[in-house]
Amino acid sequence: MIQISQLKKQYKEAVVLNVESLEIPKGECFGLVGNNGAGKTTLFRIILDLVRATSGQVKINDEDVSKSEAWKAKTGAYLDEHMLLAYLTPDEYFETLRKIYGLSEEDLKQHLEKFTELFNDEVLGKKKYIRDLSKGNLKKVGIAAALMGNPDVVMLDEPFENLDPSSQIRLKKLIIKEKENSKVTFLISSHDLNHVTEICDRIVLLEKGKVIRDLREKAEMMSELEAYFTG
Numbered sequence: 001m002i003q004i005s006q007l008k009k010q011y012k013e014a015v016v017l018n019v020e021s022l023e024i025p026k027g028e029c030f031g032l033v034g035n036n037g038a039g040k041t042t043l044f045r046i047i048l049d050l051v052r053a054t055s056g057q058v059k060i061n062d063e064d065v066s067k068s069e070a071w072k073a074k075t076g077a078y079l080d081e082h083m084l085l086a087y088l089t090p091d092e093y094f095e096t097l098r099k100i101y102g103l104s105e106e107d108l109k110q111h112l113e114k115f116t117e118l119f120n121d122e123v124l125g126k127k128k129y130i131r132d133l134s135k136g137n138l139k140k141v142g143i144a145a146a147l148m149g150n151p152d153v154v155m156l157d158e159p160f161e162n163l164d165p166s167s168q169i170r171l172k173k174l175i176i177k178e179k180e181n182s183k184v185t186f187l188i189s190s191h192d193l194n195h196v197t198e199i200c201d202r203i204v205l206l207e208k209g210k211v212i213r214d215l216r217e218k219a220e221m222m223s224e225l226e227a228y229f230t231g
Ligand SMILES: Nc1ncnc2c1ncn2[C@@H]1O[C@H](COP(=O)(O)OP(=O)(O)OP(=O)(O)O)[C@@H](O)[C@H]1O
Pocket: 011, 016, 034, 035, 036, 037, 038, 039, 040, 041, 042, 043
């Protein structure tokens, strides 16, 4: 599904990402962890062709993301609030996306119903602009938008950050359900080791731009990560 090879990103002398090879198969829930500045967001931004790599390539479904457009229709992402249209209400924003994705009103209704618990009656029908939402509610809008249009791949940068504990639990349930029902390939970066190990099938640990662990065994994930982060 996603193939990363010889990927390097350099700002002047500083190499901030250096990933030799990484394969993310279809349907995998791929977790990305690492300390501040490890390169998680840079990797996500390169995968989405928001930042150009210094060298190397990323392929989604065998297409180089920097050379083709087809992957975009099947890729959803929420990295930060710059991806939203702040001058719209959430309802207007979802309606705009509905038209872009060519979904019916019923499709949109069904999609948003999945988020009823997570939205907790604070997002839809409030006539409040996105720019005025709390950080947690902004994140909920972004995540719901990223999952619209039946994407094959969904990338979420720190999805649990700014969510209250109930919302974190609801989001976990939602991701697990979506993964099971739709076979979405999730790429999730997080500083929350508990959440990310609970929902992900695999955790990659970045340090100074390099992959230093690639953990696939649920039993060893938490202990390996705890040892690394406390050490
Ligand atoms: N435009 C830029 N110019 C120079 N350096 C940059 C630029 N963008 C990112 N960097 C550097 O690249 C490195 C990786 O940053 P990145 O944001 O990818 O890390 P991160 O793992 O997402 O960190 P965090 O956990 O703090 O969000 C950092 O040292 C950062 O300062």
